Amino acid sequence: MAAPQEAWRRLLACAIFSLLLPGASSSSCSNIAVDAPAVLWGGNVSASCTIWRHHCRFQEDGETQVMWKWDKDFLNGTQHSFGDSGVEVSNITIGPLNRTLTTLSCWVQKKGTPQIMNLTHIHAGYPPSEPQNLTCVMNVTTKDLTCHWDPGQDGLLPASVTLHSVQTDKDCQVQRAAIPPCVPPAGQSSCTIPRQDFQLYQYVMLWVSVENVLGTVQSRPLCADPTDLVKLDPPTLRAVQSFPEETDCVMVAWDGAEGSRYMQQACELRYRTDGDQEWMLVEMPNIAPSTWQTQHCGLRFGTFYGIQMRCKRLPLSYWSDWSPLKNFTTHEKAPSGKLVTWWNAKPQKPSKGTEVQLMWKPMRPEETNGKILGYWATLSPRLTPGKSSSTLCNTTELQCTFSLPSGTQRVFLVAYNSKGVSPPTEVVLVDKRDQPIPKIRASPLGEKTIRVFWDALRTPAPLGYILEWRRVASEDLAEDGVRWMKLGNGSAMEALIQEDIQPFQRYNISVSPLYKDGPGMPQYVEAYTLQKAPSQVPKLHAGNISKSTADLSWEPIPVEKRNGFITNYTIFWSSTNEDMRSAIVNSSVGSFILRGLWPSRMYQVHIMASTVGGSTNGTTLTLYTKAMDDMDISFVYLLVGLLLLMIIVLVICFHKSKRMKTQFWPNVPDPANSSLGKWAPAVLQEEIPPAPKACELSPVIVSAILVIDTEEKKCLSCGKSEPTKALEEGSPTASQRSYACDPSNPTLVTSVALPASYVNSPESVQYAKVVGDPYRCQEEASPMFYVRSNSTQPLLGNLTPSPKPYENLWFRGDRSSCESNCQFQEEAFFLDRALLDFPLLQGLRVDGEDDLGNFRRV
Numbered sequence: 001m002a003a004p005q006e007a008w009r010r011l012l013a014c015a016i017f018s019l020l021l022p023g024a025s026s027s028s029c030s031n032i033a034v035d036a037p038a039v040l041w042g043g044n045v046s047a048s049c050t051i052w053r054h055h056c057r058f059q060e061d062g063e064t065q066v067m068w069k070w071d072k073d074f075l076n077g078t079q080h081s082f083g084d085s086g087v088e089v090s091n092i093t094i095g096p097l098n099r100t101l102t103t104l105s106c107w108v109q110k111k112g113t114p115q116i117m118n119l120t121h122i123h124a125g126y127p128p129s130e131p132q133n134l135t136c137v138m139n140v141t142t143k144d145l146t147c148h149w150d151p152g153q154d155g156l157l158p159a160s161v162t163l164h165s166v167q168t169d170k171d172c173q174v175q176r177a178a179i180p181p182c183v184p185p186a187g188q189s190s191c192t193i194p195r196q197d198f199q200l201y202q203y204v205m206l207w208v209s210v211e212n213v214l215g216t217v218q219s220r221p222l223c224a225d226p227t228d229l230v231k232l233d234p235p236t237l238r239a240v241q242s243f244p245e246e247t248d249c250v251m252v253a254w255d256g257a258e259g260s261r262y263m264q265q266a267c268e269l270r271y272r273t274d275g276d277q278e279w280m281l282v283e284m285p286n287i288a289p290s291t292w293q294t295q296h297c298g299l300r301f302g303t304f305y306g307i308q309m310r311c312k313r314l315p316l317s318y319w320s321d322w323s324p325l326k327n328f329t330t331h332e333k334a335p336s337g338k339l340v341t342w343w344n345a346k347p348q349k350p351s352k353g354t355e356v357q358l359m360w361k362p363m364r365p366e367e368t369n370g371k372i373l374g375y376w377a378t379l380s381p382r383l384t385p386g387k388s389s390s391t392l393c394n395t396t397e398l399q400c401t402f403s404l405p406s407g408t409q410r411v412f413l414v415a416y417n418s419k420g421v422s423p424p425t426e427v428v429l430v431d432k433r434d435q436p437i438p439k440i441r442a443s444p445l446g447e448k449t450i451r452v453f454w455d456a457l458r459t460p461a462p463l464g465y466i467l468e469w470r471r472v473a474s475e476d477l478a479e480d481g482v483r484w485m486k487l488g489n490g491s492a493m494e495a496l497i498q499e500d501i502q503p504f505q506r507y508n509i510s511v512s513p514l515y516k517d518g519p520g521m522p523q524y525v526e527a528y529t530l531q532k533a534p535s536q537v538p539k540l541h542a543g544n545i546s547k548s549t550a551d552l553s554w555e556p557i558p559v560e561k562r563n564g565f566i567t568n569y570t571i572f573w574s575s576t577n578e579d580m581r582s583a584i585v586n587s588s589v590g591s592f593i594l595r596g597l598w599p600s601r602m603y604q605v606h607i608m609a610s611t612v613g614g615s616t617n618g619t620t621l622t623l624y625t626k627a628m629d630d631m632d633i634s635f636v637y638l639l640v641g642l643l644l645l646m647i648i649v650l651v652i653c654f655h656k657s658k659r660m661k662t663q664f665w666p667n668v669p670d671p672a673n674s675s676l677g678k679w680a681p682a683v684l685q686e687e688i689p690p691a692p693k694a695c696e697l698s699p700v701i702v703s704a705i706l707v708i709d710t711e712e713k714k715c716l717s718c719g720k721s722e723p724t725k726a727l728e729e730g731s732p733t734a735s736q737r738s739y740a741c742d743p744s745n746p747t748l749v750t751s752v753a754l755p756a757s758y759v760n761s762p763e764s765v766q767y768a769k770v771v772g773d774p775y776r777c778q779e780e781a782s783p784m785f786y787v788r789s790n791s792t793q794p795l796l797g798n799l800t801p802s803p804k805p806y807e808n809l810w811f812r813g814d815r816s817s818c819e820s821n822c823q824f825q826e827e828a829f830f831l832d833r834a835l836l837d838f839p840l841l842q843g844l845r846v847d848g849e850d851d852l853g854n855f856r857r858v
Contacts, residue, residue: 029056030117032106038123038157038213044095045122049077049106053086056117066090067107067114071099074107074114097124100156125156128210131189131219136206137231137318140259143195145226147182149208149219151189159212163191167198168205172223175205200227224316231318233257235267235292235309240328249297250330254309257320262289267311268319269296273365274304287311302332302370302417334420337367339375339413341427342466342484345404353406356429359399359484363415363422370417377402381412381424399482404429430518435460437520440511442527445496447503450527453494454511462490462513462520469497472506472526474558490514503530504563531564533614538569540607540621543591547599547626553591557609564611573605600627 030051039045049066066088068075077092094104105119129152136147147163163182166175179198182191198204207221236255243251252269269282282296299305308322340361345354358377362368377400379390392411393400404411412424438455445451452467465487483499497509510522536557543551552571566587573594574580585592597603605621628636 029053030106032104032118032120034104034120034122036213037121038125039095039097040214041124041126041156042096042098043124044093045097046091046093047104047120049090049092049118051088051090051106051108051117053088064088065109066117067109068092068094069103069105069107069116070094071103097122100124123157123213125212125214126153127215128155128159128212128217129153130217131208131210134206134208134219134222136222136224136226136229138226138229140230140232140257143200144192145195145198145204145229146190146192147206147208147222148190151210155210155212155214157212157214159210161189161208161210163193163206163208165193165198165204165206168203168223170203172203172205172221179204198226201225227313228316229318230313232260232263232265232311232313232320234321234323235311237307237309237323237326240305240307240326242331243295245331246333247297248299248301248330249295250299250328251293251295252307252309253293254323256292256311260311260313264289264314265311266314267294267309269294269307269309270322271299271305271307273300274306286314299330300366300369301330302368302419303365304329332370332417332419335363335367335369335372335415335417335422337363338423339363339415339425340486341413341425342468342486343427343429345429345431353408354404355401356404356411357399357401357482358393358411358413358427359482360413360425361486362398367422368415368417370419372415373417375400375413375415376421377411377413379405379408379411381426428518432512432519432521434513434515434518434520436523437511437513440509440523440525442509442525444527444529447529448498448501450497450501450507450509450529451494452497452509452511452525452527454523456491456493457513460515462515464488464490464514465492465495466512466514466519467495467497467509468512468522469507469509471500471502472508472559474560486514501529504528504532506559506562506565526565528564531611531613533616534562534564534566534609534611535616536561537607537609537616537618540605540618542621542623545623545625547628547632548595548597550594550597550603550605550623550625551591552594552605552621554607556590562609562611564613567610567612570608570610570615571605572608573603575601575603597625599625601625 030049032047032049034045034047036045047068049068051064051066053064066077066079068077068090075092075094077090079088079090081088090106094102100123102122102124103119104122106117107114108117109115132150132152134147134149136145138145151161161184163184165179165182167177167179168175179193182193184191203223203225205221205223208219210217235257238253238255240250240252243249256265265287267284267287269284270279271282272279284294287294304327306325306327308325310320310322312319342359344357344359346357360375363372374394374396375398376394377392379392392402392404409430410426410428412426414421414424416422435457437457440452440454442450442452450469466484467487468482468484470482483497485495485497485499487495497507501507506526506528508524508526510524512522513520534557538554538557541553543553545551554569557566568587569585569589570582571585571592571594572580572582575598583592594603594605602622602624605623607618608615609618
């Protein structure tokens, strides 16, 4: 096959050369010879290029260089020239070959331009592989014989495949007649021998041969009677029904394959319940012809099944394919098993009893005997239809909650289907008081498994354990969130929890020991199977903010968002021109105080929550510190208020300066500047009054005079002293007098003139009432009686100059001594002409009497 292809290649090369090379003849002027057109993968190949220059009719003579091109790369070989014959030969070895098809060409370089002379293709591959698992099947309907085989590894080279067969004796030793070979289509590994090419009930030897340029191989031969190579069509299941009633047996009937009615067959039956992965296999080794039914027992009551069947011809044949699936359900009967129960109690008000949550596991499938329609919890083991007084709950769930009447310690639970109820399961409700297990631990074992282990109890020895677990969430879970399992082995020290376990979720697990007189107290532990960074971070809230501190608080992360146990919180804060600062806070803390802050500055704060699986940062909170604290503000307000008050007081004082001055320094009239001074004589002889005697009274300045009339005006026997005479003569000293007692005669009162120097005294002015009756001389030293007022008006001290003695006669007294044995008459004192010249005294007249005898208080 290779020779014709090589000839065509040479012909094509010559045609190309004649077009490309001027002067070249139409006949071949070059040739490429290789040691093998196909070589083993990874091997080398040698090639030789021969050029006949005369045949190529080169127009110019000279040296001719022969070159090689392997695919796209130019290579140099070993070149030889044979004298004047004009023959150039170049040899080359290429490899290793790691491509299925390689192109090798020969080129001649003339005047710097390479020109192709000839080319060839080299294949690389493997010898053919031996076919495996030759299988031939005869169709019982068409009687054709179809064989299949495994071609093995691809040789990467063009190959021819042929199915050979020959009829032999029973021992497959002597070949009797050849059967025409069967060539499969390209790329297929099966071939069918028609029925007319072989005879039935005679042995046939079959084998497969594969040939390529690197070699030829054959499969192991198959020798058999074609009738033993029959594969029946799958049977058809006609009916599956329970038989007889109230048993676990079924009758299966089917129709056999076409053409197999009179064949001795072996069949297999398989079935499984809905949801099961494994099949139950039933063998039927010998089925009589036309007896296509069988009976099988051991199925469960009231169970949904799927069933299939297959058959083969005896003694030797291939199994048919499985028949289409047929579904059926067995008949039911009352449940036969008991329920495994567990309970939890919550005390209520005494009038309402106790709230009990009763839980149970479903019955095993072989005990349900049908579809369970519900569960019934009662106070009595005897169930009477139509009476519901003892019913606690009737539900299709695997738990129920009810209020247990006071004093009740046991309830009964049954399961029921369409045929009846199961035997009652007694549940003893006793408080969990016994000793708990010492310690419980939990560790993850994969993403959906938790390993729980605990320390064993020595005394008292438990009969078993109850494990409870539920997913922890921020809100209370529904009652169906509780999962539990019962261990009947009291010596068990560990268990695997695999039901309803998800990664990154927290589970609360408890273990309670079971004793003969009731369950013990549970021990609790929390666990995760896997942990990662929290999917949510608490939101920061700013509380009280001062100029150097800030209160922060946050709410706990919802448990389902934590994705693990929170190890700690980290608070980060920073401001402009400040480095980031941080603080680590325990996971149980929900607040933190930032200290050492600068006043009147903006800070950015965020929180990071961490677990062993990672950390998550929260959003940034911006806060501003105050410039001053509340105490500072209060102090500033106080200072400002005091300052304003002082300013207001000062303004009022300056605005009302005269009035304020009058309040603190009142104006006292200056008698020297009064109109009274104008009535004084122009020239008065200044007299120096003598010092008062020891028996005289102190001078008294009288500003108000009250003259009290007496019923009897007795004339006091007194004589007028010299000052009286001087008064009559116009002496200014007569305007002021005092009275003294004569020590020799105490009954007499003498009018004595006192010094009346005008002095501004800071002391209070004493206003007095002058009583007329007591002006008699007494034996006592007191000459007169003064009634003082409560006025405390001060007199100006040294503010105005005192008047001269001659400027005011009223303030000047007579120093005459009181003469003994004289009587004083009230009218004589006021009738002095000097006194009557004062308008003030004239205003004191009563009823127009000129003698001023009757005075009233001014």
